[in-house]
Amino acid sequence: MVNDCEMSSMKIKKTILIFATLLLTSSGTFAAKMAMPVDVPASYETECASCHMAYPPALLSEQSWKNVMSGLSKHFGTDAGVDAKTQIEITNWLVKNATTRQKYIETAPENRITKTSWFIRKHDEVKPDVWKRVSIKSPANCGACHIDAAKGIFSESKIKIPLK
Amino acid sequence: MLLKFITTSLLMGFTFSVFAITPQDLLKIYEAQSSKASPSRGEQFFNAKHGKEWSCSSCHENPPNHDTKHIVTGKVIKPLAPNANPARFTDEIKADKWFKRNCNDVLDRDCTAQEKAEVLSWLMIVK
Numbered sequence: 254m255v256n257d258c259e260m261s262s263m264k265i266k267k268t269i270l271i272f273a274t275l276l277l278t279s280s281g282t283f284a285a286k287m288a289m290p291v292d293v294p295a296s297y298e299t300e301c302a303s304c305h306m307a308y309p310p311a312l313l314s315e316q317s318w319k320n321v322m323s324g325l326s327k328h329f330g331t332d333a334g335v336d337a338k339t340q341i342e343i344t345n346w347l348v349k350n351a352t353t354r355q356k357y358i359e360t361a362p363e364n365r366i367t368k369t370s371w372f373i374r375k376h377d378e379v380k381p382d383v384w385k386r387v388s389i390k391s392p393a394n395c396g397a398c399h400i401d402a403a404k405g406i407f408s409e410s411k412i413k414i415p416l417k
Numbered sequence: 418m419l420l421k422f423i424t425t426s427l428l429m430g431f432t433f434s435v436f437a438i439t440p441q442d443l444l445k446i447y448e449a450q451s452s453k454a455s456p457s458r459g460e461q462f463f464n465a466k467h468g469k470e471w472s473c474s475s476c477h478e479n480p481p482n483h484d485t486k487h488i489v490t491g492k493v494i495k496p497l498a499p500n501a502n503p504a505r506f507t508d509e510i511k512a513d514k515w516f517k518r519n520c521n522d523v524l525d526r527d528c529t530a531q532e533k534a535e536v537l538s539w540l541m542i543v544k
Contacts, residue, residue: 305490330489332521390491397491 287311288405290350296339297346304333306395308366309405310350317361318347324364367392379414388415440499440506444537450530459539462532467524473536475523480543498543506537 289309297307310318322344326334335343352358362368376392383389388397395402401411448454463473463481471488478485481497496502506512520528528536 303492303494304487305492326521330522332518334518388491390486391489393489394491 287407289403290346292346294342294346296335296342300333300335300339300343304331305393306402308395310347311352311354311405312357312366313347313351313361313369314358315348315351317364318351319344320360321364322347329365383414386415386417388417437507438509440537440541443506443509443512444534444541446509447530447534447537451534452531454531454534454538456535456539456542459535459537463536463539469523469525471523473519473523481540482543498540500541500544506540 287309289307293307301307313321321328322340325340326332356371357369359369359371366372372392384392390397395407398412398414399407400413401407444454463477464479466472474481475488476485476494477497482501483496485494485496486492487494495504497505499505516528516533520526520532
């Protein structure tokens with residue numbers, strides 16, 4: 254037989270447990286969305302990530318990825334053309350894993366992640382001379398400051414801006 | 418299980434024998450489509466601009482025997498010279514794909530077999 258005091262204590266513990274579970278689940282979902290999906294095709298590494306970071310697909314919307322993938326022969330000043338089979342494979346995978354979050358869903362101007370309003374807003378405190386530092390070179394070089402960018406982690410606590 | 422292993426090994430061996438070539442083999446293929454390559458002309462070609470903004474060395478540097486960085490994105494590019502990176506020029510399809518992409522970037526056209534032969538013949542002697 255438990256008394257009232259023990260009963261309420263158990264209830265509180267149960268409530269904390271439920272909240273903790275919810276919190277863990279939701280943060281897990283959030284992290285997973287930006288993280289590189291485990292089914293990344295090898296062609297994404299060889300065809301895309303040989304010239305730039307393997308951007309997690311959740312950084313762009315479905316439409317933006319379709320736009321990027323339909324113009325690979327003229328890809329930001331370079332020819333990034335791939336054969337038809339590879340193009341379909343990569344496109345399907347990007348579209349499947351594109352963002353569904355309202356915050357990131359806009360169609361990227363010029364197909365650039367770095368021209369989306371959320372990217373600009375998030376980086377508005379970074380001064381122009383910082384972007385030009387030798388070890389940064391380009392806003393496309395996420396990993397220069399976001400030390401775990403390759404794992405899809407862009408949190409504020411994982412930023413280290415190089416001095417040169 | 419053992420059968421599966423043997424089959425996989427055989428398949429891998431087969432794939433390997435189809436695609437694996439040496440830089441020397443590839444040079445012969447390009448020379449057969451043109452003529453004997455001159456490494457010094459290859460060096461010149463590699464380091465010169467050809468009407469556009471970039472040369473080969475914009476990303477691969479000169480000599481291309483160390484890790485370099487993509488001129489725009491800063492992404493690390495492994496050494497291009499086979500002496501520094503034995504994986505280079507051992508897959509004809511891959512080599513042709515990159516010649517097509519990079520020649521478009523540097524020359525705004527495909528490279529000729531002669532140009533490919535010359536660049537490769539120079540890269541093969543880069544220490």
